Amino acid sequence: MPRRAKKEQEATAVEAPSDDEPKAKRGKKGGAKPAEEPALYKDPQDKLETADGKPATLKITSWNVDGIRAWVKKNALEWVREEDPDVLCLQETKCAEKSLPAEVLDMPEFPHKFWACSDDKEGYSGVALLSKKKPINVTIGIGVEEHDKEGRVITAEFDDFFVVAAYVPNSGRGLVRLDYRETWDIAFRTFLKELQDRKPLVLCGDLNVAHQEIDLKNPKTNKNKTPGFTQRERDGFTELLKAGFVDSFRHLYPEVPYAYTFWTYMMNARAKNVGWRLDYFVLSEALLPKLCDNKVRSKVMGSDHCPITLLLAM
Amino acid sequence: MPRRAKKEQEATAVEAPSDDEPKAKRGKKGGAKPAEEPALYKDPQDKLETADGKPATLKITSWNVDGIRAWVKKNALEWVREEDPDVLCLQETKCAEKSLPAEVLDMPEFPHKFWACSDDKEGYSGVALLSKKKPINVTIGIGVEEHDKEGRVITAEFDDFFVVAAYVPNSGRGLVRLDYRETWDIAFRTFLKELQDRKPLVLCGDLNVAHQEIDLKNPKTNKNKTPGFTQRERDGFTELLKAGFVDSFRHLYPEVPYAYTFWTYMMNARAKNVGWRLDYFVLSEALLPKLCDNKVRSKVMGSDHCPITLLLAM
C-alpha cells in the first residue's frame, strides 16, 4: 500500500461456468414458462479512498475455503496473489496443522501465519490468519473452554486495531445445534465487546447468518427453517451491531440486493445466484472514518463461498 | 462370432501413462545406480483358433472394475464395446442394484444381466455377469449361507458349460481374514466340483491369489506376508487344479513372466509393472480342446485391475 487501481474484478482461480441459464423452459404440464432472469450482483469498482479522500492503506481478505486442500488444488492461491491483501483470513480449512498444503505454508507474502484447528474432529471447521506484518499478539479462541475446541477464532492484535477471524458454528440440519449457536453468539459477543474496550476491531469471516431479507435470495422459504436465517440467529447479529459495531457492506450499500457470498453446491445455485450473504466485515464504529470499501468478489471460484475484501485507510 | 482378427491390443478406455521410467537414477548417497528397466509384458496377438484349427466362437471377458460407477466414468465401456465379448464378468462393482449406472443397465449388447451385491455393507464387493445369450439358468452364491452374503459369485448355465463369475475374499491387511478365506476356498472348491460333475465349467474372476512366484513381481518380499501370496492361499489354488481344473493362461504360457492383472494404485506400481496375476480363467479339463487363447489386456485402464479375455471354440 498505496495500491494501483485494479482494472476490474476478475476470476482467476477457476473459470466461472460458461453456460448460462437456459433462456426458456417448458413446464412438465405443457405450459410454456417465462424465462426467469437470474438476479445478478455486479460488485462496483474498488473504492480506494475514504469518503473524505484518505487513501486505503490496509487490505483484508476473508474467504471460507471449504477445505483448504481442495481449495489450493483449484488454484485459489493464484487469485490470492493477485488480490494481494495485507491480512488473509480463511475459514473452514478442515485440515490438521500437520496436513496443511505446502503451497500455503510456503507463501513468502505472508511471513506470519496462524492456525486454529478442531481438537477432536479431524477435518472439521478450522480457521487461519495470515499476515504480512507481524502482529503484536495473537490469541486462539474466545477464552471460553466449551467454545474453543473447534478452531473457530483467531485474534491478531496490531498497533491500532484487532483483527478477529471467525467461523461461527452452523446451526445444523434440522437446527439441531441452534441452542448451542445461541450460547456461542452470546459468549462471542461478550468477547468482542471486551476486546473493543481495549482497541477498535475488525471482525471478519463466515458468521453463518443472513441478517436481513435482502441478504439472501429466498427469505420467505428459509425463514426459521434453514440454519442461518432463523430469528434467533438474526437477532444475535442485531445485538452485535447494537454493541457498537457496523456491518460494513450494508453500511456502504444499504439497499443493494443480491450481494451474496455463499451458494450451496446443490441445484446449480451459484449459476442462478440463489445465494446468501454469510461473510462479513463487522467494524467497531470507531473505524468507520477509515472505511474505504467492502468488496464482494462473487465471480472468484474455489469454494462454495466467494472471498470478500475490506479496504481501510489506517 | 466368428470374428475378424484385431490388429493389436489397444487401450481405448483411458490412455496409458505416457512418461516411462527415468532412464537413470542417482542414489542419495551419491553412487550412480544402474537404470532399472521395468519388466514389461507384451500380450501376443489373439489366437483365434484351437491348437487343431477350430475357430473361436465364444469370448468371455472378466474385469475387476474397482467400483462400477467410477469405472463407467472413466469410459471403460468404450473398451468393452470394442472387445465385444459374449459374456462379461465384473467384480468389485461396489454398488447397490438401485444405484447401478444407467450406461451399464442400458447396454443392448447384453440383454441378459445379473447382479450380486453385498447384503450388509453397501458399496462392498459385488459381481455382475452380462451375457448376449440367455442362460438356461442363473444362480447367486455357492449355496452356503455364511459365504453368500457378500455378492461374490454368479453362475450362469448354458447348454454345454457353466460360467462362474467370482470375486474371492481378500485375506485383509495383517491377514486378519485368512482363516475365513481358507474356509471360503474349501467351500468354493466343493461348489465347483459339484458343478463340474454336471457339466464342464469356466471359472473367471479375481481369485485374489498369485499362484506361483512367476505370478507376481516381488515374490520374496510378499511371501506369507501380503494377502494373495500366503502359502495357504496358494495351496488352495493348487487344490483346485488337482480337482480337474486348469489355469488357462499358465497352461498356454507356462513360462511367461510379468503377465500381471493387478497393480496397487500406490507407488506408481503399474507404470513400473510391479504387479500380480490375480485374475484367472480356470477351466474344466474337458474344455481344454476348445481353448484358443487367454488374453491379458494389460494396457487397458479403468481400474487397478486390467481385463482378461478367454477365447473358446465351443
Add this chain to the structure above:
DNA sequence: CCTGGCACG
C-alpha cells in the same frame, strides 16, 4: 453437490 474423515483393498 462438494469437502473432509474412515474402511477396504
Add this chain to the structure above:
DNA sequence: CGTGACAGG
C-alpha cells in the same frame, strides 16, 4: 492411491 459410505454444510 483410489473406491465407496457417511457426516457435515
